[in-house]
Amino acid sequence: MRFPFRRKTTIQTRLAPFPLAPGWLERFRLRANRFRRPGLQGGHLTRRQGSSLEFREFTPYAPGDDVRHVDWRTSARFGDEHDLLVRRFVAEERLTLAISVDLRPSMRLPQGLPKLQIAAWLAEALSRVALTNGDRVLLHGLFCRGDAVETLVGSHATHRVRSSLERWSDPANETAHANLEGLRRALPPASVWVLISDLYFSGPEQIAPLARFFTTARMGFRWLLLVDLDAWPMEHTLLGSGPRLVQGPNLAHPDPRFDIDRDSLARVAQRIQRAKQAFLQQIHLAPDGYHTWSWPQTSRADGSRFFRERLAEDTLLQRLFMKDSG
Structure with missing residues (x-):
């Protein structure tokens, strides 16, 4: 079967509504607010020494x-x-929480439980908690055209998270370069920056600018957090093995077949790990600033349940909202 495309078509990304009930998220917020441990770094603790x-x-x-x-x-x-x-x-009592969501095409995988959907839900959950606490949120779309930065203040602003990410993740806005200048201008000292990504970087041209930004952002008493969305277990399962027929517009290869075997899957996994390690080595992130959300190794999963369980067990993200013990 051939696809006689005569013009470029644009598919708007649609994200599912936020799956958590208000009561569940409020209990998460209250638990995080009560999480007080002397000497442990947290979002509100970092503001005790800032730039007012x-x-x-x-x-x-x-x-x-x-x-x-x-x-x-x-x-x-x-x-x-x-x-x-x-x-x-x-520092000032109000926290500025910046959330960057990676919007590259790889984030739309795997089918059934795309990383972009989980990233959007996570960004909305963190925004809801921060805004309810009276904090300010900077929402940033990474790897898309323009500055792609939204400032959110007040609990009524949470609905803008999903609409902004849908608008920015339109394939027409895709770019291979990290758009960081808008975030650079908006990110104040004594703030927290959370990056949500699968870290599937194509090469040094994507890694180097983002790593330099990490180095710059670390100055000014900022706390940096990285959430690695590791969906390769499910992507591996969905790919399966055996011959595949690749078809599509402008496909000039006379025999568009590709055999997926164990060696080819191993090479893909190695490339993913090399890209992640190259990035982590350049940003010198503290161990407590890096957390992985791992997908189940199955082709079928309940996205809402998966998100709820991962968020409930993520004590690193709870520390964003714990109060000063002193």
């Missing part, structure tokens, strides 16, 4: 500190010969 106008203390400069906060006069007066003293501030 209220001075807190001087501390020695450490790699990664924002050089704009170095007090040169005090360093020369009270520091040792090679010491630099950095001004620390008490």
